[in-house]
Amino acid sequence: MNEHTQGETATGGADTLSSLREGVEAVVTGSFLFRSLDAAARHDLVDRGVLMVFPPAKAVLVEGEPSADFYLIDHGVAEVTTVTPEGAPVLLATLQRGAFFGEVAMLKRLPRTATVTALTELTVVRFDQADIEEVLARMPGTRRILETMIEGRARDTVEKIVRAISAGPGSEGEPGP
Numbered sequence: 001m002n003e004h005t006q007g008e009t010a011t012g013g014a015d016t017l018s019s020l021r022e023g024v025e026a027v028v029t030g031s032f033l034f035r036s037l038d039a040a041a042r043h044d045l046v047d048r049g050v051l052m053v054f055p056p057a058k059a060v061l062v063e064g065e066p067s068a069d070f071y072l073i074d075h076g077v078a079e080v081t082t083v084t085p086e087g088a089p090v091l092l093a094t095l096q097r098g099a100f101f102g103e104v105a106m107l108k109r110l111p112r113t114a115t116v117t118a119l120t121e122l123t124v125v126r127f128d129q130a131d132i133e134e135v136l137a138r139m140p141g142t143r144r145i146l147e148t149m150i151e152g153r154a155r156d157t158v159e160k161i162v163r164a165i166s167a168g169p170g171s172e173g174e175p176g177p
Helices: 002-030 039-048 102-108 129-138 140-167
Strands: 051-052 059-062 070-075 078-083 087-094 114-119 122-127
Touching: 002 039, 002 070, 002 122, 039 129, 087 140, 102 129, 102 140, 122 129, 129 140
Parallel strands: none
Antiparallel strands: 051 122, 059 114, 070 122, 078 087, 078 114
């Protein structure tokens, strides 16, 4: 009976690892950013990803902190926020499955430009900067897509901050001091 139970545990563990790997592979393959990767690059990237789970209301990244990890959402919903120079919060985006974050700090080697908070239980795949850089070096088209997306997000962020400043504290939808 002990051997049987141990065998079931080992098989169950292998099944769980296989299932997790398949999940990571599905989210990488389904991501707009990574779907253009060839099979070998996708396989390599999947092998390097680390699955992480965050409870609701937990900050995954905090604006201003140093970090170069890159995250791809598997399950759940996250909120991306920043603050105006006066300290008023500004909602930048709500992200779901297949969306990514952490790309600006990773590529530009800057502190985090926004705070990302789990709104629901959030499952992400985390990649180290070196892992992503290696893939991007092999796939320059993917790097161009990522850089274009960073430029678009930067423009969107500036527009939202300007709108928040123009609206002033206490405006509808904007919290006061």
